[in-house]
């Protein structure tokens with residue numbers, strides 16, 4: 001067991017295990033830092049969503065908290081003008097590639113994008129960027145769930161779970177740049193892939209890209 | 224893409240022989256894919272599946288890498304290779320409209336090959352004759368100032384060529400059988 005250290009986040013003294021990533025220390029102590037791509041048990045963080053920035057005393061630039069191991073005496077601030085600017089840009093970039101329409105989404109009110117917007121006072125609409133229109137087909141081939149790639153934020157939670165927890169490895173990221181998406185081998189529908197339809201990926205999707213069919217139906221009825 | 228006669232056997236033997244040179248480790252994935260493409264001219268699905276199995280990783284991980292790098296092609300080069308220039312000058316002169324015309328006419332997307340393997344379609348960066356924009360290169364022949372109507376003309380000329388070749392072949396065979 002690594003030794004216990006004391007750090008300060010937003011003026012609050014917090015006990016943590018040395019080397020633990022700052023993001024999880026903050027979240028476990030009730031301090032919210034926006035995050036989408038971090039996986040608690042992953043060995044190497046992807047650090048791809050660029051939402052979890054904080055400032056640390058003694059460091060010249062804001063750093064991603066999901067990659068930062070805590071050290072004794074660390075002084076962290078989660079909100080500074082520089083952090084806020086970085087986060088709002090990263091957030092709008094994500095939204096530009098995400099088909100908005102919370103009213104019709106089964107994840108309405110339990111979506112991580114909504115949480116981030118609320119916590120940080122950000123708008124769930126585009127102000128500076130143009131939307132990237134992608135006409136991607138919805139995959140409703142599995143028995144119990146639906147994959148709508150237009151809502152995917154490329155966080156990689158599903159891919160990680162499918163590989164590392166379920167041990168199947170049916171899905172991954174394919175192509176690159178603006179064409180990047182989560183897909184199966186050969187981009188065939190899930191039901192035609194090696195997917196066992198265990199549904200674990202649906203549990204970890206932070207947005208409305210992977211959703212249970214029953215919830216989609218409920219949503220359709222109430223709308 | 225449907226495999227040709229004998230292609231399946233070829234894929235198996237080439238991939239097997241490649242793994243005599245490389246140990247089946249994840250670090251070798253890219254060199255193995257490069258060598259596979261060198262030998263087979265593209266990365267057939269079957270080859271990717273076989274490579275995944277040898278290295279012991281999910282096949283989607285191989286597909287991820289193959290679709291990430293531009294150097295890899297998932298479709299065989301066509302007998303006639305159409306390259307539509309998407310350099311700055313050609314782009315300004317409507318290169319993407321030309322690309323779309325080819326896509327529609329051939330019924331394939333950029334990066335793909337027609338099922339009969341006659342035509343493959345790619346986008347390329349500036350080919351060095353911007354004054355002739357928009358430019359298309361078919362095999363090694365430069366087609367200058369291409370308009371959507373010209374697209375039909377270009378394809379037609381290769382289709383006619385193919386018909387002529389077939390006729391000649393038939394005539395030859397008839398000649399032989401007599």
Ligand code: SF4
Nearest residue numbers: 162195196198199201
């Ligand atoms: S349902 Fe299970 S096996 Fe299928 S993609 Fe999701 S996690 Fe993988």
Ligand code: SF4
Nearest residue numbers: 152153155156158205
């Ligand atoms: S489908 Fe959901 S979990 Fe998977 S990458 Fe997209 S947003 Fe993340």
Ligand code: FES
Nearest residue numbers: 047049050052066
């Ligand atoms: S959670 Fe840190 S970069 Fe995504």
Ligand code: FES
Nearest residue numbers: 308310313349353
């Ligand atoms: S941009 Fe097409 S030839 Fe230069």
